[in-house]
């Protein structure tokens with residue numbers, strides 16, 4: 220018996236160990252809070268990588284998905300799926316892009332992959348301009364356009380991506396001057412997320428727009444992390460008053476339900492078979508995405524995110540130990556000095572607050588757009604406490 224048990228133990232399937240994990244098991248969530256298996260409550264200032272947009276287990280979100288599941292959960296894109304059109308109509312209105320066309324898929328990387336592919340189909344060209352510190356995902360072209368050689372496998376390496384310094388208009392102009400007729404697309408985040416919350420300058424986005432127009436290249440606005448109302452405008456690129464040709468979106472789109480999409484300007488023409496997916500646009504995913512838009516609209520979450528974000532930023536800027544507080548709305552980053560390098564860990568284990576990080580020592584805040592002032596103030600108090608009394612705290 221004992222022998223049989225140990226053999227079974229020996230062959231129990233393990234998870235592929237690619238994630239450095241915090242030793243916390245979350246089992247329940249509501250609004251801006253999470254609970255672990257022992258009932259300990261955590262404030263979520265990270266939204267699980269910017270995914271939780273309207274709050275964990277929002278009742279309207281849960282109900283809409285459950286109702287949809289009871290009607291039809293899935294059928295393939297070989298028949299009409301009316302809820303896709305309902306989603307396109309609502310997304311067009313709320314984003315102010317009614318003339319654009321929607322293609323639905325399942326993840327941010329897949330959205331970017333399709334956007335770059337579509338650009339190349341459109342103008343028949345191969346070169347994509349991406350920028351230093353960019354992150355566009357982990358599939359083949361998306362990862363090739365990501366400025367992190369450590370996650371690019373040899374098979375993903377390609378000379379079709381040209382990396383230029385972020386926010387450097389002169390080098391962008393020089394590149395277009397030298398090889399404008401080869402450029403299929405420029406892909407840029409409105410605010411770099413994984414790269415450390417680095418906002419694109421408005422003039423830089425305007426320069427991308429004018430150069431893409433002049434050279435018939437496609438302007439791809441990666442809004443996977445910075446989009447969907449998080450910054451106070453539907454797309455953070457909107458602050459520059461420019462229209463991109465393709466916007467990619469995921470994360471906040473489904474509040475945790477895997478759904479992604481690209482919206483495509485009218486001059487980019489579809490052809491049957493050009494793009495495709497099995498799961499993309501399934502009725503359940505569309506119900507989740509519609510529920511998110513309905514809540515964003517009903518609860519005024521875009522303007523709320525801007526106001527709460529402004530409040531957090533202005534308070535953080537009063538803390539002398541924190542440097543370079545930046546971002547827009549509820550996409551905020553700041554640099555932590557070496558003397559406080561354990562701040563994020565201490566916030567988690569001493570104050571029970573989840574935040575995000577970027578290298579080398581940046582804290583990223585990406586909470587739900589519904590974060591209320593009381594919770595924002597609790598975070599601000601807790602961070603002060605951790606900064607001023609670190610010696611009194613033990614680390615777990």
Ligand SMILES: Cc1ncc(COP(=O)(O)O)c(C=O)c1O
Pocket residue numbers: 268326327328329331354355356357408412413441442443444445469470
């Ligand atoms: C800007 C940006 N683009 C693309 C992605 C990839 O999204 P996914 O992980 O859903 O493939 C991410 C993920 O962090 C992102 O931040």
